[in-house]
Amino acid sequence: MDIFRIVGVGFITAVAAILLKQTKPELAFAVTVTGVIVMLLFVADMLKETLGALNTIAKLTGVENGLIKTLLKIVGIGYLTEFAAGILTDFGSASVADKVILGGKLTVLAVSLPLLYRVLAVLNTFLGLI
DSSP states (O other), X not given: OXXXXXXXXXXXXXXXXXXXXXXOHHHHXXXXXXXXXXXXXXXXXXXXXXXXXXXXXXXHHTOOHHHHHHHHHHHXXXXXXXXXXXXXXXXXOHHHHHHHHHHHHHHHHHHHHHHHHHHHHHHHHHXXXX
């Protein structure tokens, strides 16, 4: 499973960075950046597979492509917000990280409004038939 590779690289990166921080802080930063890039490459491969599976599901079920895109946007906003907030917290800017999280939540709300309209329209149609 890919998660074991990601977690393994994460632990190795963290331990190497901690050990190097005492003697060569500039190398600790380089090791951290390299480890993050490697983990993101693993994630990119998984994301490509996931997008292919979602596309197949959309074709088989007849779900609109716009709905899948909106759901992916929401998930992407959540992940990006969490990633950015984590980096800001690591840099000691917890208050800025909180504002990024608030912005991410509001963005998810704004992006999800069309879905809410659709659900309400379907419910209205359904309840109107009864």
